[in-house]
Amino acid sequence: TSHTTHVMSLIMKYFLFNLLLFLSLFFFISSSSNFNRVKINGEIDVTATAPLIHCSKPQTNQTSHGECSFYAVVLASSTPGIVITNNINNGGYNASGEYFLGKTNVEFTATNKTTMMTSICDTSVTLNDIETPTLVCPSDITTSNDPGQCDALIFISNLQITDNCGIASITNSFNGQDNPSGKYPVGITNVVITATDFSGNGVSCTFTVNVIDTQPPYLYCPADETKIMKSGCQTSIDLPPPTVSDNCPGVTVTSSGQNQTYPVGTNVITYTATDQSGNIASCDTKITVLDVTPPTITCPASLTLSTDPGSCDASDVTLPKATCQDECSYTISINAPNVFDVGTTTIVYACADDSGNVAACNTKVEVIDTEPPTITCPSDISQRADPGVCTAYVDVSNPVVSDNCAIESITNSENNNLNASGVYNVGDNIITFTASDFSGNIASCMIDVDVVNSDPSIQC
Numbered sequence: 077t078s079h080t081t082h083v084m085s086l087i088m089k090y091f092l093f094n095l096l097l098f099l100s101l102f103f104f105i106s107s108s109s110n111f112n113r114v115k116i117n118g119e120i121d122v123t124a125t126a127p128l129i130h131c132s133k134p135q136t137n138q139t140s141h142g143e144c145s146f147y148a149v150v151l152a153s154s155t156p157g158i159v160i161t162n163n164i165n166n167g168g169y170n171a172s173g174e175y176f177l178g179k180t181n182v183e184f185t186a187t188n189k190t191t192m193m194t195s196i197c198d199t200s201v202t203l204n205d206i207e208t209p210t211l212v213c214p215s216d217i218t219t220s221n222d223p224g225q226c227d228a229l230i231f232i233s234n235l236q237i238t239d240n241c242g243i244a245s246i247t248n249s250f251n252g253q254d255n256p257s258g259k260y261p262v263g264i265t266n267v268v269i270t271a272t273d274f275s276g277n278g279v280s281c282t283f284t285v286n287v288i289d290t291q292p293p294y295l296y297c298p299a300d301e302t303k304i305m306k307s308g309c310q311t312s313i314d315l316p317p318p319t320v321s322d323n324c325p326g327v328t329v330t331s332s333g334q335n336q337t338y339p340v341g342t343n344v345i346t347y348t349a350t351d352q353s354g355n356i357a358s359c360d361t362k363i364t365v366l367d368v369t370p371p372t373i374t375c376p377a378s379l380t381l382s383t384d385p386g387s388c389d390a391s392d393v394t395l396p397k398a399t400c401q402d403e404c405s406y407t408i409s410i411n412a413p414n415v416f417d418v419g420t421t422t423i424v425y426a427c428a429d430d431s432g433n434v435a436a437c438n439t440k441v442e443v444i445d446t447e448p449p450t451i452t453c454p455s456d457i458s459q460r461a462d463p464g465v466c467t468a469y470v471d472v473s474n475p476v477v478s479d480n481c482a483i484e485s486i487t488n489s490e491n492n493n494l495n496a497s498g499v500y501n502v503g504d505n506i507i508t509f510t511a512s513d514f515s516g517n518i519a520s521c522m523i524d525v526d527v528v529n530s531d532p533s534i535q536c
Contacts, residue, residue, distance in 0.1 A: 129154045129186035131197035139205045144241035145176045148201045152184035159187045175201040177241050177274065205241045205275035212236035213269055213281035220290045226324035227259040228287045237271045244274045250285075262289045262324055262353065289353035293322040295329070297347050297359035303338075305367045309404035310337045313363055318347045326352040340367045340404055340431060367431035371402035375425050375437035382446050383418060388481035390443045391415045398437065400427035416443045418481060418515065445515035449479035451486075453509050453521035461502050461529050466536035468527045472496040475509040475521060484514045502527045502536040 131152040140146065150171040152160050160169040163183045167173075171182050179202040186195045214234045222228050232255065237243055246254040249268040256267050265285045272278040296319040303311045320329055333345045343363040350356050376396035384390055393416055400408050412423040419442070426436045454473035461468045474494055477486050488496040489508040496507050505525040512518050529536045 126193050126195040127154055127158045127186040127188045129158070129160065129184060129195045129197045131182070131184045131199045134200040134202070136202040136204065139177070139203060139207055139240055141207065142240050144203075144205065145174045146203060148172060148175045150182050150199065150201060152186070152197055154186040154195075157188075157190075159189060161185050161187070175203055177203050177205055205273060205277065207240050207273075208277040208279045209237060209239035209243060209271045209273050211269060211271045211279045211281050213267075213283040216284045216286070218286040218288065220288055221262055221323060223291065224323050225259075226289065227261045229259050230285060230287075231257045233257070235269065239271070239273045239277075241273055241275065243271055245272045246270070260285045260287050262287045289324055289351065289355060291323050292355040292357040293320055293327050293349040293351050295320050295347060295349040295357040295359050297345075297361045300362040300364070302364040302366060305340050305365050305369070305403065307403060309367070310339045311365050312337050315345070315361065315363075318349075318359070318361075320349045322349070322351045322355075324351055324353070338363045338365050340365045367404055367429060367433060369403065370433035371400050371406050371427040371429055371435045373401075373408075373425060373427040373435040373437050374399040375439045378440040378442065380442045380444060381416065382444055383480060385447065386480050388445065389415045389417045393441070395423070395441070398425035398427070400435070402427070402429045402433075404429045404431065406430070412441070416441050418443045418445045445481050445513065445517065447480045448517035449477055449483055449511040449513050449519045451509060451511040451519045451521050452476040453523045456524040456526070458526040458528060459500075461527050461531070461534075461536070463531065464534065466502045466529060466534060467499045468502075470497065470500045470525050470527070472498075472507065472523070472525065475511070477511040477519075479511070479513045479517075481513050481515065484512050486511045496525075500525050500527050502529045 129152055132150050135148055135150070137146050137148070150164070152162065152169045152171070154160055161184070162168065162171040164171040165173060169184070171184070179200055182199045182201060184197040186197070188194070214232055217230060219228050219230065235246070237246065247270050248256040250256045250265060251258050256269065263286070266282055267285060268280055268282050270278055270280045298315050298318060301313060303313055305311050315334070318329060320327055327349050329347060329349050331345055331347045333343060343365070345361045345363065346358060347361070348356060348358045375398050379396065381390045381393060391414065395410060395412060398408055400406055406427050406429045409426045409428070410423060411426070413421065421441045421443070422438050423441060424436055424438045426434055428434045453475045457470055457472065459468050459470050472495065475486065477483055486494045487510050488494070490496045490505070491498060496509070503526070505527065506522055507525060508520055508522045510518060510520045
C-alpha cells in the first residue's frame with residue numbers, strides 16, 4: 077500500500093511540473109502575434125486541426141561595447157505530448173543562446189506523433205551594431221625625397237584598426253586603397269584613413285606625409301673663354317646659357333657679372349640655380365680679355381742745360397713730358413737721374429698699359445759747363461838783377477786756381493808751364509797765367525816781374 081502511495085505521489089508531481097511549465101510558457105509567449113501553420117505529411121493545410129504552438133515575439137537588440145553577439149531567450153510552448161523542435165539547436169522548445177550580428181530567423185515546429193500533424197511558429201532575433209570601429213593613424217611622417225626623384229616611396233604598415241564585429245572596408249584619400257603606401261610627392265600630403273564595419277559604422281583619422289626636397293639642382297656653367305681685346309679696352313662675347321636640371325620642376329637661374337661686353341682682365345660670372353624648395357647650386361665662368369697691343373709713345377726733343385752755379389752738374393731739372401696713347405689706361409715712367417753731370421745723358425721714357433704691354437723711347441739731356449775757372453795771380457815782383465848781369469833768377473809763386481768742375485791746364489806766358497820761376501831780364505816782365513777747364517772755359521791774370529839794374533857799371 078505504501079509503495080502504491082509513493083508511485084501516485086511521483087505521478088502527481090510530474091503532472092503538476094509539466095502543467096506549471098506549460099502555463100509559464102503560455103503566459104511568456106502569449107503576446108506573440110505569430111500564427112500556426114499546419115502541415116500534414118509535409119504539406120500545409122490551413123483547415124486541419126493542428127497542434128497548438130506559441131513562440132517568443134521577435135527581439136531586436138544592440139551590441140554591447142566590444143561585443144558582436146548577445147544571449148537571447150527564445151522559447152516555444154505547446155500542449156503536453158507534442159514534440160517541439162527548432163532550426164537553431166537541439167534544444168527543442170528552447171532556442172535560447174548566443175545570437176550574432178544581423179537578423180536570425182527562428183522556426184519552431186510542433187509535431188503530434190499520433191496524427192503526424194505539425195504546426196510551425198516563426199520568430200526572429202535581430203542584433204544591430206551601432207559601435208564605430210577604433211582607428212589610430214600612424215604618426216606624421218617627414219622624410220627626404222628619393223635620389224633623383226620628386227617624390228619618396230613610403231611604406232606604411234602600422235595602421236591600428238579594430239572593431240567589435242569586423243572591418244568591411246578600409247580606404248584612404250591618397251590612393252583610394254586599403255594601404256596608403258606609395259610614392260608621395262614633394263610637399264605636405266594630408267592622408268585621411270576611413271574604416272567602415274559591416275554595419276556601415278565608419279570612423280576616420282588624418283596624418284600628414286611631408287616629403288622634403290633636399291637635392292640641389294644640377295648646374296653646369298659655360299666653358300671659360302679667352303678673347304683678344306678689340307677696341308675700347310673691351311670686347312663683346314655671346315655666352316651660351318648654362319645647363320640646368322633638377323629632380324623637381326620650377327628651377328630659376330640667375331647670374332651676376334654677365335654683360336654684353338667685358339673689359340680687359342679676368343671677368344667672373346657666377347650662375348646660381350634655385351629650386352622651389354630653396355636648394356641652391358652655383359658655378360663660375362671666367363671670361364679673360366687679353367690686351368696684346370702695346371701703347372704708342374713719342375719722346376720730347378733733346379734738352380741742353382748749363383751747370384748750376386758753382387757746381388759741375390745740373391739738379392732740379394724739369395724734364396719735358398712724353399706723349400703716350402693706348403686703348404686702356406697706362407702709366408709713364410722716366411729712367412733719369414736726379415742730378416745730371418756735365419756731358420750727355422740718355423734718359424728712357426716708358427709707357428706701360430695695365431696688361432704689361434710697354435713702349436719706350438729715349439731722349440738726350442746735355443749739360444754744358446759754361447762757368448770759367450777762377451784764377452788769382454801772385455803779387456807783382458820787384459827784384460835786383462844778379463851781380464854782373466842784366467838778369468835775375470826770380471822765384472814766382474803759382475797762381476791760385478779753382479773751377480766748378482776740374483782744371484785741365486794752367487799755363488803762363490813765360491814758359492807755358494804752371495810755374496813761371498826762371499831768369500828774367502832787367503826791366504818789366506809781364507807774365508800772363510791762363511787756367512783752362514775741360515769744357516774749354518778760360519780765365520787769366522797777369523803779374524809784373526820787375527828786374528832792377530843796381531850796378532851802374534853795367535849797361536843793360
